[in-house]
Amino acid sequence: MANIEITNVAKTYPGNPPVRALDNVDLSIREGEFVALLGPSGCGKSTLLNILAGFEANTEGEVRFDGGPITKPAPERAVVFQEAALFPWLTVFHNVNFGRRLQGSTRMNYEPEVNAMLDMVGLTDFRHAYPSQLSGGMRQRVGIARALVMQPRALLMDEPFGALDAQTRLTMQELLLSIWQKHKTTVVFVTHDIDEAVLLADRICVMSARPAHIAREIDIKLARPRSIDDLTSPEFVAYKAEIMHEMRHAHAKAAAVTKEAAV
Numbered sequence: 001m002a003n004i005e006i007t008n009v010a011k012t013y014p015g016n017p018p019v020r021a022l023d024n025v026d027l028s029i030r031e032g033e034f035v036a037l038l039g040p041s042g043c044g045k046s047t048l049l050n051i052l053a054g055f056e057a058n059t060e061g062e063v064r065f066d067g068g069p070i071t072k073p074a075p076e077r078a079v080v081f082q083e084a085a086l087f088p089w090l091t092v093f094h095n096v097n098f099g100r101r102l103q104g105s106t107r108m109n110y111e112p113e114v115n116a117m118l119d120m121v122g123l124t125d126f127r128h129a130y131p132s133q134l135s136g137g138m139r140q141r142v143g144i145a146r147a148l149v150m151q152p153r154a155l156l157m158d159e160p161f162g163a164l165d166a167q168t169r170l171t172m173q174e175l176l177l178s179i180w181q182k183h184k185t186t187v188v189f190v191t192h193d194i195d196e197a198v199l200l201a202d203r204i205c206v207m208s209a210r211p212a213h214i215a216r217e218i219d220i221k222l223a224r225p226r227s228i229d230d231l232t233s234p235e236f237v238a239y240k241a242e243i244m245h246e247m248r249h250a251h252a253k254a255a256a257v258t259k260e261a262a263v
């Protein structure tokens with residue numbers, strides 16, 4: 001059974017005029033698979049992720065998680081956004097611990113679990129620091145630890161490294177690879193960055209211009225474990241060329257749609 005099953009999903013935001021963000025999206029994601037959603041700006045990637053998170057409802061079609069319909073957010077589907085949105089008045093430890101408490105548990109302190117997560121993301125020495133004392137990369141590490149401490153079955157990531165500088169981004173990609181290698185959580189990862197998608201994903205879904213559907217699925221068969229050294233391998237570069245070609249196609253269509261809408 002697929003972990004996530006998206007069948008014929010459409011989403012129209014009400015308004016004048018209404019915005020058709022998704023149309024005919026079909027996607028099946030296996031347990032433990034790492035899937036990247038790539039597509040032109042504004043095509044509907046975040047909309048699809050928000051539907052999986054339970055933040056938005058689809059207007060047509062079906063979205064199932066472990067066979068059951070997705071109707072609302074749940075800790076089994078943790079979300080990591082571009083900005084970690086940490087509580088500034090809580091320390092790193094308590095920001096991560098708060099995730100568990102949000103699950104409705106009466107237990108106040110998940111010290112062993114939180115410490116293990118902080119260790120995994122390399123923040124043990126900063127457990128008593130406040131968010132204002134952290135760099136952007138460190139804040140995102142807290143966001144990832146906060147999501148993972150809930151032991152989610154799926155990690156939904158919306159351009160989680162989009163606001164980071166290039167070097168930090170590479171470090172975070174390697175960190176995510178090593179975490180995923182250990183946990184094998186299903187990951188759905190929205191990104192604009194082709195290198196990032198090829199480095200991380202088992203499968204890349206290139207989305208069309210809005211209203212988005214999955215224009216092409218490409219299996220990335222690079223051996224694992226992967227590292228940033230793979231970025232320059234001939235296989236990597238070949239995947240990149242193939243995806244750039246698809247993306248150019250999607251971008252050209254998106255530009256044509258925008259032009260049409262403007263006249």
Ligand SMILES: Nc1ncnc2c1ncn2[C@@H]1O[C@H](COP(=O)(O)OP(=O)(O)OP(=O)(O)O)[C@@H](O)[C@H]1O
Nearest residue numbers: 013019021039040041042043044045046047048210
């Ligand atoms: N709450 C909303 N109400 C109305 N329209 C919305 C809403 N959220 C998104 N949209 C519209 O839906 C379309 C898809 O937006 P979405 O954020 O899903 O795209 P995206 O591919 O994630 O974009 P980007 O890569 O630039 O973040 C856009 O035209 C956007 O303006």
